[in-house]
Amino acid sequence: MSFVVRRARPSDAAALPAIERSAAELFRTDPSLAWLADTDVASVAQHCQAIDNAHVWVAENTSAQLAGFIRARDFDNLLHIEELSVSLGFQGQGVGRRLVLIAIEHARREQMRAVTLTTFRDVPWNAPFYQRMGFVVIAPGEHEAHLLDALQKEVEHGFAAERRCAMRLILP
Ligand SMILES: CC(C)(COP(=O)(O)OP(=O)(O)OC[C@H]1O[C@@H](n2cnc3c(N)ncnc32)[C@H](O)[C@@H]1OP(=O)(O)O)[C@@H](O)C(=O)NCCC(=O)NCCS
Numbered sequence: 001m002s003f004v005v006r007r008a009r010p011s012d013a014a015a016l017p018a019i020e021r022s023a024a025e026l027f028r029t030d031p032s033l034a035w036l037a038d039t040d041v042a043s044v045a046q047h048c049q050a051i052d053n054a055h056v057w058v059a060e061n062t063s064a065q066l067a068g069f070i071r072a073r074d075f076d077n078l079l080h081i082e083e084l085s086v087s088l089g090f091q092g093q094g095v096g097r098r099l100v101l102i103a104i105e106h107a108r109r110e111q112m113r114a115v116t117l118t119t120f121r122d123v124p125w126n127a128p129f130y131q132r133m134g135f136v137v138i139a140p141g142e143h144e145a146h147l148l149d150a151l152q153k154e155v156e157h158g159f160a161a162e163r164r165c166a167m168r169l170i171l172p
Contacts, residue, residue: 008056013047023085070099079107081117135167
């Protein structure tokens with residue numbers, strides 16, 4: 001199936017909560033993380049705000065169906081990936097990789113110094129995937145403030161701190 005990746009428009013917002021919910025179904029394959037499939041997702045209003053104020057890209061197939069999205073924000077000349085979701089039915093077709101690549105391309109074009117994210121260390125479609133794209137796990141003591149903040153919020157949300165990590169792709 002072929003997809004185009006483009007900037008999200010306000011009219012896309014209504015489709016994004018269902019994509020995030022569907023994407024999270026993948027966590028049911030790990031009993032210790034299955035609860036993530038039942039947690040709240042961002043609302044349509046929050047997606048509208050992000051489309052206006054942050055960076056959101058979507059992947060759309062030739063039938064104008066949205067398959068996934070990526071949301072990122074600027075922090076002090078860094079681009080931080082806040083969310084990446086691909087609907088279960090569209091996973092495993094390269095959509096996730098293309099969404100990460102468009103965020104990296106944007107950061108490069110804007111001459112940002114790095115792209116960052118937080119993720120699970122030990123989930124096959126999380127840190128190992130980003131590692132193959134060139135991201136590196138950030139050592140303790142080397143986290144920027146927005147990463148410490150994100151990791152702290154994740155613990156408050158119920159994530160096991162030892163399973164989470166922050167990663168950085170330094171841009172040349
Ligand atoms: C992570 C996610 C966005 C990847 O989307 P996708 O469209 O399936 O990704 P791709 O098809 O581009 O595959 C990306 C890589 O992940 C690997 N991968 C994808 N699904 C996988 C799975 N179920 N198990 C193991 N590896 C998997 C692929 O082999 C691929 O590796 P490669 O590019 O090095 O060859 C998708 O799995 C998802 O929405 N997951 C739930 C939400 C989530 O974990 N988001 C990321 C939070 S940090």
